[in-house]
Amino acid sequence: MVRQGGHDKAHAALCVRAVRWLQLSESRQGPGCTIAVSECQAADAGEIPDAIGFRAVGQELHSVVVEVKVSRADFLADAKKPHRQEPAAGMGQFRYYLAPAGLIRPDELPPRWGLIEVDGRALRVRAGHVLAPRLPEKSYQRDFTPWSLASNRERELALMVRLFARVGDADLLHRQLKEARNRLAYAARTAEHYRDRATAAERNNFVLRCALDEHAIPHPTLERLPKSLPRRASAASNGQAYLERSTAHGV
Incomplete structure (x- = not known):
């Protein structure tokens, strides 16, 4: 989402870190997104994710959204948004909050949401699909089912089209x-x-x-x-x- 107010700089800085985290490889406890971008708006004035990434590797094709929160009020207000009231209307097959350590408790997370805590220069994943264990019979695969959400694929496609439009021809x-x-x-x-x-x-x-x-x-x-x-x-x-x-x- 696009923000205004005294937390703009802190929020923008964390959005940049969220994009970098989205691009982290699985071996570094990241989602390994092929592309990632911050605060990109689709065609209309609906949801604007703070950071979103897309992974297309082998049989894995999914989207990951990170919402940055720098205050309790911001976190509590997020639950009132239409695409939070109806999760399938939102973007991101996997979704995370990124916030300073202690701002959000794991037991406050919406169902199937992950949590990334900011502790100085470190980012620590407290919950989310990247922590899913590997399957014993197929060590190269993991079961993401407990974290997977139905997402608004049409809106995600509109966002990607807008990104391509910015590139030009x-x-x-x-x-x-x-x-x-x-x-x-x-x-x-x-x-x-x-x-x-x-x-x-x-x-x-x-x-x-x-x-x-x-x-x-x-x-x-x-x-x-x-x-x-x-x-x-x-x-x-x-x-x-x-x-x-x-x-x-x-x-």
């Missing part, structure tokens, strides 16, 4: 990124090719020098390549820098 951006990745892959292959050639040249020079020395034949000092050659170019390791350069030149 999504297809043009997609094609530009694809072209940049192709150029990066070509540059990586070219760098690997020349690295292999440099390594072969160094070996040949060494063999020739040994042969000349064996026959006591004087030879000029040959310029040597560095003993430690650069590692092979990697699209994964160099991709970000390449894309930044491409963007700067209008790719």
Whole structure:
């Protein structure tokens, strides 16, 4: 939700932290959302989640909402909203409150809601689907049923469409990124090719020098390549820098 008043800065700062938490991997006790955004409004003037993330990994496709609360009054008022009175009208298959430690008690949470406590620089999950244990027969899966809520998929879709609209021409951006990745892959292959050639040249020079020395034949000092050659170019390791350069030149 968009706020006004004396808690704006604290609320905005916690919204940023909520987005970062949404992007945390499962191994770091996060929901591992593929994308996350704060205070984004759908087409109409209804619910505006403080932070929402979407996860699309394998068979997992779900949304996670985080509502930030910085005061008791704010928390108590939240229960009176229409999309709280009717949970299926709200966004988020999984929902959390994020608040300073001690502001919200776990026994005050609405059914199936989670709680993230802010303690200085630390965020501690007290309840929620990210704490669900792994299934004994399938260790890569967890049972989220106790935390799952019916959500307003149409409104979530409207929010995602609005996000794409802010990007501009999504297809043009997609094609530009694809072209940049192709150029990066070509540059990586070219760098690997020349690295292999440099390594072969160094070996040949060494063999020739040994042969000349064996026959006591004087030879000029040959310029040597560095003993430690650069590692092979990697699209994964160099991709970000390449894309930044491409963007700067209008790719």
